Amino acid sequence: MTVMPKDAIFTPVEAHARAAEAKGFYHVDTWVFDLDNTLYPASSRLFDQIDAKITAYVMARSGLDGLSARALQKFYYRTHGTTLRGMMTEDGLDPDEFLAFVHDIDHSVLAPAPALAEGIARLPGRRFVLTNGSRRHAESVIARLGVAELFEDVFDIAAAGYVPKPEAEAYRLFLDLHGIEPAKAAMFEDLSKNLVIPHALGMRTVLVTPQDGEPEGLERLTAPDDADAAPHVDHMTDDLPGFLAGLALVAGE
Known part of the structure; x- marks a missing residue:
């Protein structure tokens, strides 16, 4: 010591x-x-990339515009702990598909x-x-x-x-x-x-x-x-x- x-x-x-x-x-x-x-x-703003991909996924799956999809994303997060959990619970989401999409990002921003x-x-x-x-x-x-x-x-x-x-x-x-x-x-x-x-x-x-x-x-x-x-x-x-x-x-x- x-x-x-x-x-x-x-x-x-x-x-x-x-x-x-x-x-x-x-x-x-x-x-x-x-x-x-x-x-x-x-x-590094790495998580910003993930955040944007989550919004894009919610938009594509729900057919909502960007602002509405963002609001739904926040609702899922607040209610279920993660957007993924909310979409699995309320929309029967395939988690592997979701994770593959939202983590398809540019990791090279990390040094x-x-x-x-x-x-x-x-x-x-x-x-x-x-x-x-x-x-x-x-x-x-x-x-x-x-x-x-x-x-x-x-x-x-x-x-x-x-x-x-x-x-x-x-x-x-x-x-x-x-x-x-x-x-x-x-x-x-x-x-x-x-x-x-x-x-x-x-x-x-x-x-x-x-x-x-x-x-x-x-x-x-x-x-x-x-x-x-x-x-x-x-x-x-x-x-x-x-x-x-x-x-x-x-x-x-």
Whole structure:
């Protein structure tokens, strides 16, 4: 453990380490990361592509104009957790067709992220991606970021039986499949509501927020909450690589 005097002047990484110590990670041996707008910054606008494709799919399937399709998309998201789940429930949608269409995007906007890779590599124990997206999309993202080999597995929406976060069943299926003890795990997410169940299960929770000036996608805009005061959020950061580097200091590396 790194001991830091109270009157010290801290570098950004040391400041992250002090924050991490406040609700310790010493017991954590499993690290779980959301994918979109968590492992990569919202400023890449990758999720904007997905968002636009979802709207286009709703337009084509429903015959609605753009504004009406967008409103229906938001309704599905608010009511069912994801647009996919809403269309499956209310319109008998084939999920594989939907996922193939909305994730047919340009992943080349993502660049390798060596600082992120270094931070993840230094986390002791097991590492997973838990996403409401598809495995194919997740694998494309982590390959572009240069972190694919650092994760034991990707648990996608199909593996969850198309039950999305924040539903408790999605987390239960993931934890049971991999034999994870929640009290020894940490969850990183860009949506506060998706940390409610992990926190209730005993996981350390980290909310990854956009940096100043970064765009916010549909899923954040249509699901506002008071993350700053949320008891289910143990930590907040707009600098995931820096936060992970701070964790390495806490671990004494």
